Structure formats: structure tokens, C-alpha cells
Amino acid sequence: MRRHRIAAIPADGIGKEVIPAGLEVLRALAERDGGFALDVEDFPWGSDYYRATGRMMPEDGLETLKGFDAIFFGAVGDKDLPDDITLWGLRLKICQGFDQYANIRPTRVLPGLTSPLRAVNPGDIDWVIVRENSEGEYAGHGGRAHRGHPEEIATETAIFTRVGVTRIMRTAFRIAASRPRKLLTVVTKSNAQRHGMVFWDEIAAEVARDFPDVTWDKELVDAMAARMVRKPGSIDTVVATNLHADILSDLAGAVAGSLGVAPTANLDPERRHPSMFEPIHGSAFDIAGKGIANPVATFWTAAMMLEHLGEAPAARRLMTAVEQVCADGVLTADVGGKAMTAEVTAAVVAAIKGANA
Secondary structure, eight states: OEEEEEEEEEESTTHHHHHHHHHHHHHHHHHHHOSEEEEEEEOOOSHHHHHHHSSSSOTTHHHHHTTOSEEEEEEOOOTTSOHHHHIIIIIHHHHHHTTOOEEEEEEEOOTTOOOSSTTOOTTSOEEEEEEEOSSEEEEEEEEEESTTSTTOEEEEEEEOOHHHHHHHHHHHHHHHHHSTTOEEEEEEOTTTOTTHHHHHHHHHHHHHTTOTTOEEEEEEHHHHHHHHHHOGGGOSEEEEOHHHHHHHHHHHHHHTTOGGGOEEEEEOTTOSSOEEEEETTOOOTTTTTSSOOOOHHHHHHHHHHHHHTTOHHHHHHHHHHHHHHHHTTOOOGGGTOOOOHHHHHHHHHHHHHSTTO
16 A cells, blocks of 8 residues: 655644645545555644744754655744744745745636636636745845834845746746646746846746747736736746745636635655645634635645645545535635535545545
8 A cells, every 4th residue: 555644734724724624535535545545644833833932843843844755734824923933934944945946826717616707718717827936036035224213224135046947947848838738928027127037038938948849928927917817718837936926826816716725736846855735825814713714725735735646546536526516516605605614525525435536
């Protein structure tokens, strides 16, 4: 039997609700399949851990995680703690510590869901957004000077390296080449950011020569936001910087119906370290503890994790079950339904165990 070691980190807010739901679904899949098992270890890291210890995770946390095949992550963020403490102390510490430089965010309108865009037809939205996940605008380079004085200064420096830009471009072109349309849009802002973004454009053109079967174009980030709303069918695979893709992928989740259905994979494509899989939606502490969080993003994220682990049939079974449940109208409030988290989870488990999953 194939065994996979999974580190589960629910962390904050609704992460503590959707990660257990995801694990319940994964256990049902493993039981149904019979060919693989998941050895899951839970880690209580996050904002509550910070309040108790002064750290979001132990000092040797990365060393502890090294032995796992994948990390199943909930969300980070707390209304009583600064975001720079929570985010940099846990999620970014893991992403950067393990060089998970490719953030992959697929987007589709699932059966039973409705896009807020009036003219969207079935299949118009079937995107993969590839986000550079290690440098760019989130490199953490900058500082503050003259604090508290009228001349106070804060700088935030975006860093683009040839290695970093080249590897994310190659990842994006490979993904585009693997998809039926073989179409890639490179998002830029080189009309205004004439150093880093011009560098980004130049490397895109260099890498494109190695992928002659991929049709590619460039789009300024502001124009891309408009294109996602006005011409969604013209888009397939997208690659963008850390900041631009962060914003655009949230827009993508919204036009697909809700951030509650949007998954993410933080990948080390070279598999030197464990990759981390998390839903996009964040900690959503305004609804935490109410039992109404949408677990679909977590289920889709779990399917991406299974694919990464080499369990493609189980991943397909999970997505079939999710689509069946959504089509049947078992939906949480964020997508127009009345179901609780537990009800959606139970329905997906039942669909996995049924003959149609």
C-alpha cells in the first residue's frame, strides 16, 4: 500500500473547520480506493500558538516538516494580531523556507454555481493562474526611517531575479503546453515599472522560444482585470508576479462564484521539499465558529494535493463528488445555499462512497 505523510496545520479562523472537513473526505477516499493511506499529523501552530509562546510556529518547525510528503494548510490571520506577524510567522515562513516558488490557482465555475458575470457561458471560465511565490513585491526588502517624524519614510522594494523569473515562466509555459488550448497570458506592468517589469517581459520572450507550441500574449495588469470580466473566454493559463497574481486570483475566485471554492497549491516543482496546499479564502474570522464556512475550496485543494502525491484517480473521484454535490444544490450561504459545513462534507463523503463517484 502506498503511504503518504501529511502535516495538517489548520491554523486560524475557519481553517480549524475546513481542514478537519478536508481530512474527513480524504479518509473516505483512502477507504474507498484501498491502494493508498494517509498518515496525518496535526500541528496546532497559528495565532493561538503565538499567544501562548510568542511564535507562530516553533523555531525548528521547518525541520519538523521536512519529513512530510505534503502540508495541508488552513488559513492564517487573526483580528487581534498584526497581519505581518501572522503571515510572515507561519505561511510565508513555510513557503519561503521550502522555496515553494510556484503558486498554482485553478478557476472554474462548478456545476450548480453561478458567476456574477451576466454573459458567462459554461466553459468560459477554465483558467489556471500561476503566481510567482518567492520574490517580487513580497520579497520583504525595504524599511522605515525617521519614524514618527513628518519626514518619515517607508520603502518596499520589489525584487526580480533571473533565476526566479525564469523558473516561474518555465512552470507557466509547461502548464500551458499541457492544456488543450496551449494558451498563456503573461501579465506585466512594464509601461510604468520600467526595470523589474521590463526584465519580466524580456525573460518571458526568452523562455517562449523553448515552447513553440504555446501561443502567448502580454497584458498589462489593469487591462487583465478588465479582460477577466469582459472577455473571460479569451483566457486560459496566466502567469503574474507575486502581487499581481495575488490580486487577480482573488478576482478569479469571485467571478467563479466565491472565494469559498478557490484552491491553491504552493509547489516546489523540483520536489526538494514538501509542497503546501491551502484554500484561498483566508481565516474569515467574521464567520469562524458558526459552522457555515464553505469547505469546497479545501476539497479542491485536497484533490490538487492528491495529484501531486501521484494519486490522480482519487483526485478525479474527489472532484467528481464535489461537482455532484454542488450540482445537487448542497451549497453554503456564500454561493446561495443554506447548507452547513458539516452537511456539505457529509454529502461529499456519501458521493465518494456511492457508485457514481
